[in-house]
Amino acid sequence: MLEPPRPTDAELAILRVLRRRGASTVKDAHEELARSSPTGYTTTLKQLQIMAEKGLVTRNESQRAHLYVARCPEEQTQTQLVGDLLDRAFDGSAARLVQRALSSRPASPEELAEIRQWLDQLEGETK
Amino acid sequence: MLEPPRPTDAELAILRVLRRRGASTVKDAHEELARSSPTGYTTTLKQLQIMAEKGLVTRNESQRAHLYVARCPEEQTQTQLVGDLLDRAFDGSAARLVQRALSSRPASPEELAEIRQWLDQLEGETK
DNA sequence: ACTTGTCAACGAAGAGTTTCGTAGATGGCG
DNA sequence: CGCCATCTACGAAACTCTTCGTTGACAAGT
Known part of the structure; x- marks a missing residue:
């Protein structure tokens, strides 16, 4: 399993x-x-x-x-599905996937702000 | 068709x-x-x-x-697949999908910058 | 006890996907 | 011409996914 x-x-x-x-x-x-x-x-x-x-x-x-x-948390299912799609159709490029997601569905300003927050957090970790 | x-x-x-x-x-x-x-x-x-x-x-x-x-450009396929996944597993929330995508694959700083650029562009359109 | 309603279990059918073996068509070469 | 390699076409088999009809177990009410 x-x-x-x-x-x-x-x-x-x-x-x-x-x-x-x-x-x-x-x-x-x-x-x-x-x-x-x-x-x-x-x-x-x-x-x-x-x-x-x-x-x-x-x-x-x-x-x-x-x-x-x-049995498994929603987060895990989502992460798995996204990772799978990344491999199958985006050549592993998360940036491209994000781009397509945002053009596929017009996101609200609140959502955009949320995403921006995520980016800040990720860049903070890298440093 | x-x-x-x-x-x-x-x-x-x-x-x-x-x-x-x-x-x-x-x-x-x-x-x-x-x-x-x-x-x-x-x-x-x-x-x-x-x-x-x-x-x-x-x-x-x-x-x-x-x-x-x-027959169809890669972009169209990608947009379709991402929209589909959005509906099936993310309740339409692009922000959540982006979050999972970024945690599923550690993105390079270049990719993060690219995404940030996209956000700027989208917010510019909204105004 | 008998009947009725609720429930899980089982089996099977239909559709779609993926794989491959075999046959038929075609073009080049001796 | 006749042989061989190459390529498409056809059909079937194995597999998965989805759906549902039927059966049998069990409990409650009469």
Whole structure:
């Protein structure tokens, strides 16, 4: 279990829900998911079972309705996905990726300020 | 041909080669690809055929050895992929994505300066 | 006990991706 | 012409992802 493969689209959607709700039964997770994209109950169940096998979520079986929890923090998932994209499509250039991100979505002044703060912090470390 | 689905891993690898080499025969593209991940000649051929169907590459059949060219500029692919990732895993927050990108790969001071330049330019536009 | 509702488990189907073996077309060369 | 190398075309197999129908277990109510 060294290299977690990157989560698929459906898996990311489920992780989003689990992180927002905390420990959830299949029923609860499914109801939330079905709001944005209607799908069968057993579909969500199957996804969660697979994700448990993969180690993306942990399962508490002490109750009849099992409880699922996201296993890794959102930060880790995000860092992994970004690093992956960096390698696959940006030749490792973080600067280029940032450029594309900012041109893809017009960021608010607040966001720009936040980013600037990050740059300050990083440059401070380098010195 | 409204919404091009995001390119798969294999497709991205091929687009990388085509953009570096320019118009290429299957043979040439395959030889370059096989260096990093050994695979059969017909595999590359099939990929290029599928990509031609999808419109990711164009094919010049005037010579016996067809010539393939990447159809969309790298910039467009990158913008699309980043926008996609933004939606799927970052709740649309470009600032968060930038943060993760910078913590995922230690960026060089030059890159940081480049990013800072971009921020200046964007803020200038807003005013 | 019987029925009903809720739940996990299982299996399978359909789509998309990736790989490759084989066949068919073409051009050059003896 | 007939042989050989090269290249595309075709089809199928293996794999993953996603979805869902069905089954069986279990608990609560009648």
